[in-house]
Amino acid sequence: MKRLAALIGALLLAAPVWAEPSNSPNLELQGPMEQGGLIVGMALPGARATLQGAALPVAENGIFAFGFDRDHGGTARLIVAYPDGTHVERVLEVAPREWAIQRIDGLPPKYVSPPAEMLARIATERELKTAARAARVDETWFALPFIWPVTGPVSGVFGSQRIYNGEPRRPHYGVDVAAPTGTPIVAPQAGIVTLAHPDMFFEGGLVFLDHGHGVTSVIMHMSRVDVTEGQAVARGDVLGAVGATGRATGPHLHWGMFWRGAQVDPVNLVGTMPEAAPTATGGD
Ligand SMILES: [Zn+2]
Structure with missing residues (x-):
């Protein structure tokens, strides 16, 4: 937060044209101003907000999110604009991050270049995911502290460039935690289940959990899914269990997070893993 305050302070000093009007209401932003960052905004009730000209949902209490x-x-x-006609305008600098390269070998070839007979299934599953992303949850659970869904050795980090059996593929949008099959996976924060599928081609057992305003946790490769679509869960409730379903080389939790079209890094919400061991296996 010190860094954030310093950054905003520097921006305001460097560009007085963006400075808040002297009587403007307060606006506080929490979260890392960097690639993969999820930001929670706290304005006053009645605020409206836009990011790059696009309207953001703002709760009645003035809380909003973007990534x-x-x-x-x-x-x-x-x-951020208020009913009394005042507004706050900020130009946020999004810091670049460095991304690791992770090679994953030994995958069945169908998970690297899916055969033609799998393409219809993959397309159908993509439609299910797209439909789930259209869900609207008005709560602001995303502004509350998160917990790790599973604890254990971190075997994959957000943003790494993935090379499967020597073939470059899309980056890894989540964090992997190695754990035995059957280990319970808990909700990192309260949410509404917007997708619950027992076995998708790439994701295996898959759950989307919307923490409000589209800030959504993605849990993959589950051996068991214990929740159903539309269900409300509390932080710490069991969602299912760790597995190695879909494109996985061993049992692990994959925890991703998105806000609208932006893939963000869940670790920013939860902090570093307690007692993470350095020798980890199992990824996707
Ligand atoms: Zn993963």
Whole structure:
């Protein structure tokens, strides 16, 4: 937060044209201003907000969220407007991050280049995911502290460039935690289940959990899914169990998170893993 305050302070000093009007209401932003960062905004009740000109949902209590994708560049312009006609405008600098390269070998070839007979199934599953992303949850659970869904050795980090059996593929949008099959997976924060599927081609057992305003946890490769779509869960409730279903080389939790089209890094919400061991296996 010190860094954030310093950054905003520097921006305001460097560009007085963006400075808040002297009587403007307060606006506080929490979260890392960097690629993969999820930001929680706290304005006053009645606020409206836009990011790069697009309206953001703002709760009645003035809380809102937005995220920066892994490949977000440069700056983002945030405007918060109040019913009395005042507004706050901030140009946020999105810091770049360095991404690791992770090679994963020994996958069955069908998970690297799916055969033609799998393409219809993959397309159908993509439609299910797209439909789930259209869900609207008005709660602001995303502003509360998160917990790890599973604890254990971290075997994959957010944003790494993936090379499967020597073939470059899309980056890894989540964190992997190695754990035995059957280990319970708990909800990192309260949410509404917007997708619950027992076995998708790539994801295996898959759950989407919307923590409000589209800030959604993605849990993959589950051996068992214990929740159903539309179900409300509390932080710490069991969602299912660790497995190695879908494109996985061993049993592990995959925890991803997105806000709208932006894939964000869940670790920013939960902090470092307690007692993470350095020798980890099992990834996707
Ligand atoms: Zn993963």
